[in-house]
Amino acid sequence: MKPKAGEQINPDKIQIVWTTEDVLQVRPDLNKRQAREVLAKVKENHDAHIGVCWEVIAVTANLLFPKADRKEKRK
Numbered sequence: 001m002k003p004k005a006g007e008q009i010n011p012d013k014i015q016i017v018w019t020t021e022d023v024l025q026v027r028p029d030l031n032k033r034q035a036r037e038v039l040a041k042v043k044e045n046h047d048a049h050i051g052v053c054w055e056v057i058a059v060t061a062n063l064l065f066p067k068a069d070r071k072e073k074r075k
Contacts, residue, residue, distance in 0.1 A: 018042070018052055026054060027061045034065055 020035035030038070038061045042052055050056065 023057055026058045038064060
């Protein structure tokens with residue numbers, strides 16, 4: 001039996017998927033390669049107590065790829 005949209009295949013598991021498109025919603029100035037780097041770093045540093053959320057993606061992207069105008073404002 002094929003599961004319906006949104007229905008889990010295995011009721012004993014869940015899987016949440018974040019994509020490069022999600023990263024690009026937070027940081028549209030990045031390219032796809034950079035978005036992949038952000039996802040890889042989020043996965044590498046995953047903390048089960050915090051999880052993955054929009055803020056984690058934004059902070060990770062900003063650490064890996066600081067915006068030039070933010071550097072200027074800090075001076």
